Amino acid sequence: MEKNTISEQQAVSMTDELQLLMENNIALTNAMQVIGGKWKLLLLNSIRLDCPARFGELRKKMQxxxxxxxxxxxxxxEQDGIIERKVYAEVPPRVEYKLTPLGITLVPIITSLCDWGEAYKNRMV
Known part of the structure; x- marks a missing residue:
C-alpha cells in the first residue's frame, strides 16, 4: 500500500504560495478597511465629482x-487621511469635504470601478 504524502519540495512550494496569497489578502484587507462598506466609495465618488462637497449635498445625493x-x-x-474637512465660521455652519492628495490617488480606481459597473450593466441589458 502506497502512502499519500507530498515531497518536502512540494511542501515548500505550497508554503510559498500560501505566504504570497496571505500577503495579497493583507494588502486587499488594508484597502477594504479604508474604502469598504456600503457608503464610502459612493461618498468618495460624490466628493470626486463635486469637489468640494458640502455635508447637505452629500446627504441629498444619498437619501x-x-x-x-x-x-x-x-x-x-478623514481619520484615514482620504478626505479633509473644512469648517467655515458662519451661521448656519458650513462644512466642506475634499479629497486629500492620498484620496486623489483613489480617483483612477473609482473611475475604473464606475467604468466596470457601466460595462457590466450594459452586458446585462
Missing part, C-alpha cells in the same frame, strides 16, 4: 443614509 452614518463614514475617511 437612504442616516445623518449619523454619514457623519461616521466621513469621520473615518
Amino acid at each position: 437612504d443614509i442616516t445623518h449619523a452614518t454619514l457623519t461616521a463614514q466621513l469621520r473615518e475617511l
Whole structure:
C-alpha cells in the first residue's frame, strides 16, 4: 500500500504560495478597511465629482443614509487621511469635504470601478 504524502519540495512550494496569497489578502484587507462598506466609495465618488462637497449635498445625493452614518463614514475617511474637512465660521455652519492628495490617488480606481459597473450593466441589458 502506497502512502499519500507530498515531497518536502512540494511542501515548500505550497508554503510559498500560501505566504504570497496571505500577503495579497493583507494588502486587499488594508484597502477594504479604508474604502469598504456600503457608503464610502459612493461618498468618495460624490466628493470626486463635486469637489468640494458640502455635508447637505452629500446627504441629498444619498437619501437612504442616516445623518449619523454619514457623519461616521466621513469621520473615518478623514481619520484615514482620504478626505479633509473644512469648517467655515458662519451661521448656519458650513462644512466642506475634499479629497486629500492620498484620496486623489483613489480617483483612477473609482473611475475604473464606475467604468466596470457601466460595462457590466450594459452586458446585462
